[in-house]
Amino acid sequence: MGFSAEGKQFLLPEEALYLMECGNLQVFHQDLPLSIQDGYEAFLSSDSVSLQQYQVFGHLKRLGYVVHRFDPSSEPSPYARQLSLPRSRDRGRRQLKRKRSPSPAPTSRSDSYKTAAASQAEEMEEEDKLPESHLVASAAPQTSSSGAAGEVQARTWWPAEVPERQAGQRSAPGSQRWDFSSICFPDLGSAGRLAPLDASLLPGGVTPGVCDVAPWMRRINLRKVKMSPKEEERERRQRRRDVNKDKEVQRCRNWAEYHKLLERRQAKRQGRPAHLWSGEVQPLHDPTRPISTGEFRPDPRIFSSRLQKWMSLCLLRLKGSEEWRICFNVYQPDSVADFKKSNPGKPYARMCVCSFDGPVPDLRVIKQLSFQSGDVPVVYAAVDHGDISFYTFKDFQLPRDVYP
Amino acid sequence: MEAELQPQEERSPAPVVGLSLCDSAPLLWRLQDLKAVRSEGLVGALLGSLPRTPRQNVRLGRPLLLLPEEERLLGERGGAAALPAQNQEAAGGELQQRYTEEQQRSFEEQSVLALEDRKSALVRAMTSSSGSDPASDEALQHRLLDLEQNFSFPRSALAVQLSTARAGLSHCPEARAFLEADWPIRAQRCPRREARFQVFRDLRGRGFFLTSAGKFGGDFLVYPGDPLRFHAHFIAICLALDESVCLLDVLCAARLGSNVKKTVLLCSPAPDGPVRYTSLQWSGMV
Numbered sequence: 001m002g003f004s005a006e007g008k009q010f011l012l013p014e015e016a017l018y019l020m021e022c023g024n025l026q027v028f029h030q031d032l033p034l035s036i037q038d039g040y041e042a043f044l045s046s047d048s049v050s051l052q053q054y055q056v057f058g059h060l061k062r063l064g065y066v067v068h069r070f071d072p073s074s075e076p077s078p079y080a081r082q083l084s085l086p087r088s089r090d091r092g093r094r095q096l097k098r099k100r101s102p103s104p105a106p107t108s109r110s111d112s113y114k115t116a117a118a119s120q121a122e123e124m125e126e127e128d129k130l131p132e133s134h135l136v137a138s139a140a141p142q143t144s145s146s147g148a149a150g151e152v153q154a155r156t157w158w159p160a161e162v163p164e165r166q167a168g169q170r171s172a173p174g175s176q177r178w179d180f181s182s183i184c185f186p187d188l189g190s191a192g193r194l195a196p197l198d199a200s201l202l203p204g205g206v207t208p209g210v211c212d213v214a215p216w217m218r219r220i221n222l223r224k225v226k227m228s229p230k231e232e233e234r235e236r237r238q239r240r241r242d243v244n245k246d247k248e249v250q251r252c253r254n255w256a257e258y259h260k261l262l263e264r265r266q267a268k269r270q271g272r273p274a275h276l277w278s279g280e281v282q283p284l285h286d287p288t289r290p291i292s293t294g295e296f297r298p299d300p301r302i303f304s305s306r307l308q309k310w311m312s313l314c315l316l317r318l319k320g321s322e323e324w325r326i327c328f329n330v331y332q333p334d335s336v337a338d339f340k341k342s343n344p345g346k347p348y349a350r351m352c353v354c355s356f357d358g359p360v361p362d363l364r365v366i367k368q369l370s371f372q373s374g375d376v377p378v379v380y381a382a383v384d385h386g387d388i389s390f391y392t393f394k395d396f397q398l399p400r401d402v403y404p
Numbered sequence: 405m406e407a408e409l410q411p412q413e414e415r416s417p418a419p420v421v422g423l424s425l426c427d428s429a430p431l432l433w434r435l436q437d438l439k440a441v442r443s444e445g446l447v448g449a450l451l452g453s454l455p456r457t458p459r460q461n462v463r464l465g466r467p468l469l470l471l472p473e474e475e476r477l478l479g480e481r482g483g484a485a486a487l488p489a490q491n492q493e494a495a496g497g498e499l500q501q502r503y504t505e506e507q508q509r510s511f512e513e514q515s516v517l518a519l520e521d522r523k524s525a526l527v528r529a530m531t532s533s534s535g536s537d538p539a540s541d542e543a544l545q546h547r548l549l550d551l552e553q554n555f556s557f558p559r560s561a562l563a564v565q566l567s568t569a570r571a572g573l574s575h576c577p578e579a580r581a582f583l584e585a586d587w588p589i590r591a592q593r594c595p596r597r598e599a600r601f602q603v604f605r606d607l608r609g610r611g612f613f614l615t616s617a618g619k620f621g622g623d624f625l626v627y628p629g630d631p632l633r634f635h636a637h638f639i640a641i642c643l644a645l646d647e648s649v650c651l652l653d654v655l656c657a658a659r660l661g662s663n664v665k666k667t668v669l670l671c672s673p674a675p676d677g678p679v680r681y682t683s684l685q686w687s688g689m690v
Contacts, residue, residue: 021453023566031500035567036452037433040426040467051427055451062453062461356618384618385469386449 012069013043014057021058052383053327053353059388060351066331066339070350072372323358324365326350326373349379349392356384366393418444421478422487423470430475431467433487433569438468444483445608446474447615447631455568466568471616472597473604479588487570507562515557522555523548599642600624602673607640614640621660626669638669638683645672645680654684662686 002011011019017039019025027034034042044051060067227235243249252258264274271288285291329347331339339345350373354361361369361380369378370393380391419440423430432438432448441448454465470478478484530544600623607614607626615636617625622639639661643649654670661668661684668684 018453020566021455022458023455026564026566032503033564033566035570037424037431037467037568037570040431041424044427046427051429051451058453059461062459064459382618385471385616386451386464387616387619389619 012049014049014054017043017054018058018061050353052355055383055386056351056353056381056388057328060328060330064333065348066333066344067351068329068331068344068347070326070329072326075372075374324352324354324361324369326352326369326378329376330379347376349377351379351381353381353383356382418481418483420485421483423475423478423484424487426467430470430484432470433467435466435569438466441468441470441474441478445611445613446470446477447613448474449615452568471604471614473601473614475590476601477605477608507564510564511557511559511562514562518557518561519552519555522551526551595644596642599644599671599673603640603642603671603679606673606679607671620664620666621657622668623671625666636666638667639664640669640671642671642673645674647672658684658686 002009002015011025016025016027017036020027020034020036020039027039029038029042040051043049044054049057057067248261249258252261267274267277272286276283276287328351329344330349330351331344332348333339350369352361352369366378377392377394380393382389382391419436421432421437421440422434423432425431431451432441448468448470450464451467451469452465454460454463457463475484526547527544530540530547604614604624607624613627613629613631614624615627615631617623617636617639620639622641624640624642625636626638626640627634627636639657641657657668657670670682670684671679672682673679
């Protein structure tokens with residue numbers, strides 16, 4: 001619980017009030033300890049945490065859950081989730097620490113390669129096993145984490161919001177993001193020379209020369225790999241076909257493109273040409289299989305998934321209403337799931353607090369909140385003068401049988 | 405309504421209860437206020453952690469949240485007053501001085517008690533290990549004397565008490581007990597709220613205890629006596645007389661009531677005074 005900013009540990013108002021009620025914390029104001037009544041009146045209001053939200057918070061904490069505030073901007077985009085990008089919460093602070101060291105140490109560099117964003121060129125660099133002196137010359141402009149030279153580069157990678165955090169706002173450690181469009185990695189796999197360094201980035205007195213990698217590249221991949229007889233058999237079979245001679249394969253620049261090429265070829269083989277099946281709008285029925293109009297029964301599942309996709313596109317354009325918003329992330333206690341403050345992981349549920357006096361959430365609100373939450377279920381906590389009831393809406397697939 | 409309140413007033417003047425607003429919700433903090441309100445038959449709902457066992461949800465502690473109808477009833481009979489806000493009384497310096505004096509007094513008391521505790525532990529340890537012979541008795545006396553001379557109670561071991569209600573109020577309770585009964589009636593004037601209040605006042609006047617019934621799909625849960633001793637008998641749903649209700653809603657309410665073994669009461673305050681009640685009970689097919 002809590003967060004640290006500017007070297008001091010801070011507590012959120014609801015956390016402080018909960019600890020006061022448990023008898024674990026004393027809050028002083030003007031040298032006098034606050035009573036619980038003072039705490040309620042000072043910390044709970046409609047701007048920060050309302051009384052109903054605090055009731056839900058306290059209820060869940062007393063049951064043993066870990067409850068954090070929900071920050072919509074710290075949710076990873078669907079693309080980032082797809083890549084399973086590691087959550088870069090502490091990345092910024094770690095980077096700043098390394099900047100203080102005067103020269104890039106060889107040991108830290110291997111860490112920097114592991115922690116920098118995964119990319120094709122990175123993996124190739126590691127596999128090429130270039131000697132360290134060349135890594136110093138070539139890697140400094142690319143990676144921000146090694147040495148003082150990285151300082152200027154580092155700034156451009158993060159969105160501008162990071163340094164301008166207001167004191168009143170809660171610091172959002174998750175909002176530091178890599179700006180992939182401005183990071184460029186050299187293609188060391190292709191033969192030839194690397195671009196010379198910009199002298200302004202290096203400490204004074206060091207003049208960069210041109211880097212000739214040819215003699216080093218000749219020395220890599222010289223070790224013989226011992227394979228089992230089954231693997232040798234597989235190698236022999238593959239060598240016979242020699243996939244590398246294929247022109248289309250040569251045109252692929254990385255593994256992702258090669259996989260796409262394989263998929264395309266397989267789809268063509270199965271009679272599903274790409275121009276029909278890989279767009280936003282797909283045929284409801286395979287045109288290669290003739291069927292009469294009377295027998296045509298579209299798959300209801302396609303409708304529901306199309307409808308969902310269309311609705312989510314619509315919801316992206318509609319502005320959210322202020323009345324309904326997700327308040328908390330709820331994580332299961334430590335013994336059940338592995339929760340770490342630096343890496344909380346996926347929450348167990350997200351809470352939206354409402355009351356029986358207020359309106360029932362309509363379909364638009366439900367869809368909006370569940371879209372915002374991603375794959376974590378949204379639980380509605382209805383507070384009724386001391387009683388809390390939890391409701392959740394589950395997506396439901398209609399049964400598939402359609403009878404004439 | 406006046407006739408029903410007369411007998412109570414003749415016995416003793418009803419105490420004035422101190423309310424304080426937190427996020428526009430009326431809360432009761434002082435113990436005597438809670439007792440007074442319960443003795444009047446208003447139940448309310450406890451919200452806070454129980455100080456002795458804070459990490460459970462079965463029994464909660466102060467503050468007590470009042471229903472809007474309860475708050476309005478208290479206000480109408482002149483029994484509610486606003487508690488003074490923080491720092492409105494004596495200058496902060498006086499409070500601080502009182503606080504440090506109290507801390508010092510508590511520290512001294514606790515150090516005496518801690519010394520007693522250590523002495524008795526020492527005596528227990530020494531007499532249990534050896535038998536009772538004069539040599540060991542003398543050693544014991546020596547040890548006790550040493551302990552008394554060298555014992556110091558560290559300041560960090562002081563047990564402090566966090567008060568639930570505002571500290572300034574409990575310092576001189578008799579002076580603070582007299583509050584001006586000037587609580588404003590804050591109810592929103594909408595017909596639904598008005599109907600609810602009429603029903604609440606009527607049922608309360610008949611001696612029933614009422615709590616909120618959101619999770620049963622109704623307005624109030626009606627108990628024949630104190631909720632700690634009885635189960636609820638009725639779920640009260642308040643409707644205006646001229647309001648038309650869809651039959652499906654009536655069916656929902658009846659089904660719910662029969663599932664939880666309570667009678668559903670449809671209550672409508674008539675404009676000429678008394679409240680009309682209609683009960684729904686699920687019986688078999690005739």
